[in-house]
Amino acid sequence: MKKQFMCINWGPKYGAVYINRLYEMVARNTTPPFRFVCFTDTREGVRPEVDCFDLPEMPGFMPKNTIGQWPKSRLWAPTLGDLEGPVLFLDLDSAIIGSLDPFFEFGDPEDVVLARNPAKPLHRLGQTSIYRMPVGALAPLQAMFAADPQAVADEYRFEQHFVTKNAPGGVKFWPRGLVAHFRIHCIPRFPLNFFLPPKPPKNARVVIFAGALNPPDAIAGRYVERLPHLPRLAHLKRALGQKKKLKAMRQFFYPAPWVAEAWEGKSPGNPD
Secondary structure, three states, X not given: OOOEEEEEEOOOOOOHHHXXXXXXXXXXXXXOOOEEEEEEOOOOOOOOOOEEEEOOOOOOOOOOOOOOOHHHHHHHOOOOOOOOOEXXXXXXXXXXXXXXXXXXXXXXXXXXXXXXXXXXHHHOOEEEEEEEEEOOOOXXXXXXXXXXXXXXXXXXXXXXXXXXXXXXXOOEEXXXXXXXXXXXXXXXXXOHHHOOOOOOOOOOOEEEOOOOOOHHHHXXXXXXXXXXXXXXXXXXXXXXXXXXXXXXXXXXXXXXXXXXXXXXXXXXXXXX
16 A cells, blocks of 8 residues: 555644644654645645645535534545545644554555544544545545535534544544554543653554644643643642632643654654
8 A cells, every 4th residue: 555644734823834743753654655745725834845735625614613623624525636545644733653654554445544532432433633545535525514514513513523424334443552642541640640741652653632732732741822831739739729620630741752752853663
């Protein structure tokens, strides 16, 4: 299976810095040859090894009353630039800490393969922070979404739930352990979060950052950007002054230098 990667960038939140970081992590952790494609509304500052294409048209309209990354529905188009066959999608805020080759060795080239949603393990839901599909395989979903975007968003809430439930032929999930969710898998559970630093699972290759907590936050040891990291006793004092005290205490974690190492090219990775 040929190794093709794609990502998507819209608006000012990420831009060239994140695109380039993701490319560099892919290059360090993939046996060549491979191709890296970005669908983006800006090309300024993007390194030349990245093949940039304009954003595909948004199907229908953007839902206004429901959360979720619905701009990703652009990638369900029948054609994507000049890509053909299976392609591996990665969120721009992913951290790659091991070889990506297994993501091209698993399953059949015609499969749609998603990360598992660890927040609701009994629901058998997927996450599209990292997924593989043949180009055009989700085109029927784009047509369904375009017919009434708000109704689809209201029913499924998140685009990844819509993909999980409606992908033609169903979906598969990556083998357990390949993909780690930073908040759920890496931060020790309360109260151990006050004593032990975040660590990735032993065999993880990609760490995803769902929600507001992103790699810069993991590096800084903060749950949200507006609340800076504090020493544990200072954090505890701050938490006790908040309305949801237990929730605030669970949000303490130490900085994760291994995330910075992955982004800066110094990650030891994991053996195959």
